[in-house]
Amino acid sequence: MSAPVPPSEPLAPRRSANYITLRLDSSGPLWQYQPSGLSVLACRFVKLLGHLAVAVSLLAWLFAPQQVLPALFGIGVGCLFVYLGGLIEQTLDLGAQFDPVRRQIRVLATPMYRQSSAALRRPQTRHIGFDQVAALQLLGKQAHLGSRGGSFSACELNLLLHSGERLNVIDHNGLQQIRQEARRLGQLLQVPVVEQLLPGQ
Numbered sequence: 290m291s292a293p294v295p296p297s298e299p300l301a302p303r304r305s306a307n308y309i310t311l312r313l314d315s316s317g318p319l320w321q322y323q324p325s326g327l328s329v330l331a332c333r334f335v336k337l338l339g340h341l342a343v344a345v346s347l348l349a350w351l352f353a354p355q356q357v358l359p360a361l362f363g364i365g366v367g368c369l370f371v372y373l374g375g376l377i378e379q380t381l382d383l384g385a386q387f388d389p390v391r392r393q394i395r396v397l398a399t400p401m402y403r404q405s406s407a408a409l410r411r412p413q414t415r416h417i418g419f420d421q422v423a424a425l426q427l428l429g430k431q432a433h434l435g436s437r438g439g440s441f442s443a444c445e446l447n448l449l450l451h452s453g454e455r456l457n458v459i460d461h462n463g464l465q466q467i468r469q470e471a472r473r474l475g476q477l478l479q480v481p482v483v484e485q486l487l488p489g490q
Contacts, residue, residue: 293423310324422450
């Protein structure tokens with residue numbers, strides 16, 4: 290039977306990470322996407338900046354009690370950084386999980402880059418069976434670094450269900466990494482991998 294042809298529109302158009310955010314770890318009983326070393330360092334760095342901002346603001350307030358508003362502003366910004374770093378870390382810990390024994394998959398219900406800040410506080414997950422998956426989609430796209438930044442090539446790995454619905458597994462610019470993981474997952478799920486890459490990828 291030929292592999293199904295999934296839609297070519299990305300689940301998260303123009304948005305992605307320009308580094309490898311998660312890696313597939315199959316060393317244990319569960320196959321799970323774990324935060325990469327760079328992702329962990331990035332989260333810790335954001336939280337460290339927040340702690341430093343709070344500490345510096347408190348010291349400045351101690352030595353200049355009359356500077357209340359600047360100190361409160363610095364404390365607020367620092368707390369925000371600590372909160373955001375922890376929030377991203379929490380979401381990364383919910384990387385896609387594959388259970389070969391129960392033949393179940395856990396994924397985020399909505400791709401991380403399409404979630405609102407409110408949804409990120411309580412990210413919703415989906416559980417689906419191996420038998421619900423018709424194929425894996427390796428989809429190339431152009432992502433942007435920001436409103437004034439440049440663009441780069443990225444790749445989504447999506448589950449294509451028999452119902453026609455797609456669910457995101459991983460999304461970053463490490464094509465070779467994603468391709469290797471897609472092949473391993475295809476063997477685990479016993480489904481084809483459909484590549485829809487951009488020219489030159």
